[in-house]
Amino acid sequence: xxxxxxxxxxxxxxxxxxxxxxxxxxxxxxxxxxxxxxxxxxxxxxxxxxxxxxxxxxxxxxxxxxxxxxxxxxxxxxxxxxxxxxxxxxxxxxxxxxxxxxxxxxxxxxxxxxxxxxxxxxxxxxxxxxxxxxxxxxxxxxxxxxxxxxxxxxxxxxxxxxxxxxxxxxxxxxxxxx
Numbered sequence: 001x002x003x004x005x006x007x008x009x010x011x012x013x014x015x016x017x018x019x020x021x022x023x024x025x026x027x028x029x030x031x032x033x034x035x036x037x038x039x040x041x042x043x044x045x046x047x048x049x050x051x052x053x054x055x056x057x058x059x060x061x062x063x064x065x066x067x068x069x070x071x072x073x074x075x076x077x078x079x080x081x082x083x084x085x086x087x088x089x090x091x092x093x094x095x096x097x098x099x100x101x102x103x104x105x106x107x108x109x110x111x112x113x114x115x116x117x118x119x120x121x122x123x124x125x126x127x128x129x130x131x132x133x134x135x136x137x138x139x140x141x142x143x144x145x146x147x148x149x150x151x152x153x154x155x156x157x158x159x160x161x162x163x164x165x166x167x168x169x170x171x172x173x174x175x176x177x178x
Contacts, residue, residue, distance in 0.1 A: 044099040128161040
C-alpha cells in the first residue's frame with residue numbers, strides 16, 4: 001500500500017482560518033485548529049493551550065516526532081469523520097495515547113472490535129500495546145483451541161503482556177484438563 005494515500009475527509013488548511021485560533025505544524029504541514037475543540041478532547045492540549053505554558057500565548061505550535069498523516073487522521077476522528085480504518089488505526093491510537101484523548105481511543109477500539117479485518121494476533125498486539133481492555137477481553141474470548149492460542153502468540157513471548165499471558169496459559173491448562 002506504500003504510495004497510496006487516503007483522501008482527506010476534512011481540510012485543516014488555510015481555508016479554515018476563520019474558525020481556527022491556532023496553527024499546529026507537523027512535518028512542515030500546517031493544521032488550522034480550534035484550541036477549544038482540542039482542549040476539550042485532550043488533557044495534553046488543554047494544558048498546552050490554556051495552562052501556564054509559553055505555548056498558550058502562541059498562535060503557532062510545532063509538534064515533533066509524529067507524522068502529519070497521522071495527525072490529519074487524528075483530527076478527522078476528533079471532528080467525527082470516519083477516518084479510522086485498518087491502515088490508520090495505529091497512527092490514531094498512537095496520538096490518542098500520546099495526547100490523552102479518550103474519544104479517539106474509544107473510536108479506535110470500537111473499530112478494531114467491530115470492523116477491522118486485522119488478524120486476532122495483530123489485534124491482541126495492538127490491544128496490549130495501548131491497553132484496550134475491551135479488545136483484549138474480546139480477543140481472549142474468541143481464543144478457544146490450542147491452535148488458536150498458538151496463533152495469537154507473538155514470536156517473542158517477552159513481548160506479551162503478563163496478564164494476557166496468564167489468561168492464555170489458563171486457557172491452555174483448561175484445554176489439557178479436558
